[in-house]
Amino acid sequence: MSGFTSFSDFRSKSSTFEALQDQVAALAKGGFKKEDDKTKWKATSDKAGNGSAIIRFLPAPKGEDLPVVKIMTHNFQGPSGKWYIENCPTTINLPCPVCEANSELWNIKGDEDTVKANRKIASIRKRKTTFTANILVVKDPKNKAAEDVEGKVFRFDFGSKIMEKIVTAQSPSEDMKELGAVPIKVLDPKGLWEGANFILSFKEVNEQRTYDASSFGPVCPAADTDEKLEEIWLSEHPLAEIAAEDKFKSHEELLKKLNFVLNAPKSAAKEPAKNVPAEKEPENTEVAAEPQVKAKKAKAEPKEAEKFEKEETGPEEVTDDIEFYRGLQAKK
Numbered sequence: 476m477s478g479f480t481s482f483s484d485f486r487s488k489s490s491t492f493e494a495l496q497d498q499v500a501a502l503a504k505g506g507f508k509k510e511d512d513k514t515k516w517k518a519t520s521d522k523a524g525n526g527s528a529i530i531r532f533l534p535a536p537k538g539e540d541l542p543v544v545k546i547m548t549h550n551f552q553g554p555s556g557k558w559y560i561e562n563c564p565t566t567i568n569l570p571c572p573v574c575e576a577n578s579e580l581w582n583i584k585g586d587e588d589t590v591k592a593n594r595k596i597a598s599i600r601k602r603k604t605t606f607t608a609n610i611l612v613v614k615d616p617k618n619k620a621a622e623d624v625e626g627k628v629f630r631f632d633f634g635s636k637i638m639e640k641i642v643t644a645q646s647p648s649e650d651m652k653e654l655g656a657v658p659i660k661v662l663d664p665k666g667l668w669e670g671a672n673f674i675l676s677f678k679e680v681n682e683q684r685t686y687d688a689s690s691f692g693p694v695c696p697a698a699d700t701d702e703k704l705e706e707i708w709l710s711e712h713p714l715a716e717i718a719a720e721d722k723f724k725s726h727e728e729l730l731k732k733l734n735f736v737l738n739a740p741k742s743a744a745k746e747p748a749k750n751v752p753a754e755k756e757p758e759n760t761e762v763a764a765e766p767q768v769k770a771k772k773a774k775a776e777p778k779e780a781e782k783f784e785k786e787e788t789g790p791e792e793v794t795d796d797i798e799f800y801r802g803l804q805a806k807k
């Protein structure tokens with residue numbers, strides 16, 4: 476990984492827009508930390524689930540090439556109520572037992588209802604995408620700790636909807652250009668000078684966060700002097716480390732977890748952690764069709780399942796994950 480190692484180098488050798496677009500489009504790695512991560516910023520929402528803030532997406536951190544990492548995860552409940560929350564190894568081009576099981580579910584032949592039910596399960600278990608970038612928090616008025624976060628740099632996790640907005644801002648369509656839209660250098664190194672603040676605005680609709688009202692403001696520098704810009708750039712957090720291969724469990728380990736989640740006896744199911752949102756799909760759909768998966772995938776010995784249970788993450792961690800995850804799920 477080369478990246479820029481000094482601010483002057485960084486300023487003089489800004490990558491071209493096209494190259495950056497290619498890099499962003501070709502992202503294949505990413506990751507996130509499960510523990511409470513002080514490097515992460517999350518938007519504050521009110522009781523109705525609405526909120527807003529002004530943030531500034533930043534270019535690649537010192538010594539790194541990419542301004543954004545991408546990761547795919549699976550996040551679903553088995554019939555017993557156990558959660559499967561794991562990074563999907565296909566993110567780094569390795570095989571994934573859930574994707575394999577989904578592919579089987581998708582291709583099971585049968586009457587219309589069976590096909591529909593199996594595809595619905597596959598849909599619930601499908602990969603979901605998360606992006607992580609460095610941001611400058613410009614204004615965070617609803618945050619009780621506003622003075623501690625405003626003007627500081629954090630990692631920020633976001634979903635496909637916001638990524639679409641970034642891509643559109645960087646490369647508006649010909650139609651949009653004709654109407655006066657100007658490309659904004661959001662994630663480009665020049666973005667510190669020629670980027671724009673992002674007005675993050677979200678609402679909760681049907682238990683899903685929608686970011687439709689979010690938009691970029693006018694082009695302006697992220698700070699008024701190069702010294703301040705350098706300080707911002709040097710405050711960025713590394714991104715590549717969260718995309719490392721060790722953030723992905725082995726196929727064997729994931730298969731064990733999958734079997735455990737799908738086949739755990741109901742009596743052994745713990746109460747779901749508080750604040751964990753239930754899947755919107757009716758649970759009985761999954762229960763009804765689950766034996767087909769079990770028949771194909773039931774390889775785990777009961778002893779192994781027990782062993783796994785002991786290694787399972789605590790409810791708090793699961794809650795954090797779900798909450799984190801939920802926040803990312805932009806309405807499609």
Ligand SMILES: [Zn+2]
Pocket residue numbers: 549563564565571572573574575602
């Ligand atoms: Zn997968």
